[in-house]
Amino acid sequence: MPFFISSQIVLGLACVFLRGLPASQRAAGLRFLAVLGGVSSVVLFLTRDVGSSWSTMEFAPERSGLVAVATFCSWLLVIATSDGAGARWDLGALVSAAATALAVLASSRWVVPVLLFWIALSAASLVSSWKVSGAHLALVTALADACFIVGLTGHAVATESWDLPAGLAGEWSYPLIAAIVLRAGVIPMTGLGGILGRPEGATAPLLVGSAFAVTPIVSSGDGIAVALPLLLLAAGAVAWCLVTDKPVLSVLAVWPVAAMLAIVWIDRAALGKGAATAAIAVALLSLWPFASGRAQSERGLILAALPATIGFGAIVAGAGASFDRAIGATSVVAAAPWDAFAALLPVVLAGGVALAATIGKRVELEDFRPEGVLATWALAAAAVATGLSPGPGLGFGSGTGSQNRAVWLFAIAILVGVAATRLAPKGIVPLTSPRLAPSPGVIDLAPGVSKLIARVSAGVFALGAGVVGWLTYQGLSVGFL
């Protein structure tokens, strides 16, 4: 991880130096640096189970995997959405800053660095998106940040400790839960949805990853009271998209993110799988308008969390955890929410499959960039590779039986599936009129409201920075260290 953090910082600085170059060199330079960013993420993923610690950071395999996948997705979005003039060179610098922030906050054991880098990630995302579509993101990010600062600072002051809590319950957990839910982007038609489908969406996987990274602070694996409403929200998003037949990105994103967050809330071991699935899904949705009319069945396959993608490993983990809790409960009342979760999970999976099939067979206007299509395929490959990856935290290591045999079975099934697509007779897909790729679908905000949001969110960030400074001073003066 130290190598990864250093490499991201260097890449960010290099992106800043691109500014003065001619347009064509800037564009080529940005793509080259983005490829290097992706490569450093792959290296982090492959070395995630080395396990080490550095300063106040501890690099658990599932955390490293989470950071690697989210960063890979973000750099892929930079490559796919950058134009021929390299006009958004700043996106490269901001993605590297956000990736560094995610890496530190996902690994830190102390409250102050986590707060500091949580705010830094918010700032990087907002700076990247403010000019175009930032009001929605600013609104939800400011709320999430306020909740996060209140919760974590309140706990630190109450306990007079800088140690990051784990499985926190009680009054300080509520604002933290609210912060995670808001940050993850599970509120439809606002928040994260505002930047999807645009170049600024490059920071979306990192924002989602950051929400997942801090769930262990408040979740000890038995948070059914949070998990069940989240799963219901996912089911609602699927149902809404199926019924209206007019999917929009901000609602579609709710489905995989809320479902994965629900699973992570009841099974801490699924953190890596759930976060990786959510990050890949959000990146895929953000890429959709750049790959309109192409790679549709791949898109559906990943969004539905079908075998052998990483999402399926998370579904299996969630089903196993809820089933075990349901049969282990001592009374009908105690078992009821776990039963409901276990029953709702196949419904969400099947609803997702139906929705994914409608996405997969959409007749769309072919308005795509080759980079967008290639990036979609790369995400599909990443979803399968992480799903089949051996090692802890990610892949089919837990839940789907004997790992080696399962990996072989899934690998053979993929090969047969690919061969079948070449050999099988063509089916007749029902024809519909061509459609445009989905829009973000966020609520329109009046200019006055956007200005107000800008001021409030700036105030929240200033306040947040002040609180972190105050907490640092308090800690040093009282002697938390």
Place this chain on the structure above:
Amino acid sequence: MIALGYLLGFVEGPVVAVVGGLALITYGRGLLLERLPTAISGAAVAIIGGALGVGALRWEALDLGELRGVQAVLGPTLLVGPTQVAIAAGIAAGAAFLALVVWLCAPWPTTRAGYLWTGVEAGLAALAVVTVFFDPAESGLGGSGAGSVTAQLLRWAATVALVASAAGALAWLLSKRRALWRVIPVAAAGAGVVAGAALLTSAT
């Protein structure tokens, strides 16, 4: 292949993996269907998954190996008491069968290869239902004589073939009707799964 790998015991794992395999098939079938039949097909696979879950809940085990093992010792899920539990399992099995009928009826094949492939899919889904609810291996295959093993395997294959053909025949009849007609058996099967789960939970 994924579902078959787990059902035939090449890979040990949970029944959820089989549901995942069925979901993958549903995705492929859904690509050939319009919106309403796709949604109905999705509902059907959710009900099959839920029903298999009720069967697993009866033995308090998600693992396919455990489900086979416990039935090898005590008998098929459907036939082992107490009565209320057996009834609950029976209702869930019936719901799974009904959902299987609906799942199979769209898209109904039109070519010889299509019939063959639908037969394979029907057999696979039937195998999943039979494995959870009516695994006829009385004492496992190990240690038995050749005749006994052959008889058990034949009985097993016959049960799967019977369920698959019955579901296929009903699916053929249902495929002649409009898509809306399929909502009725799906709703009935959904109610069956909920009833089975409630009955099972109250009994244990």
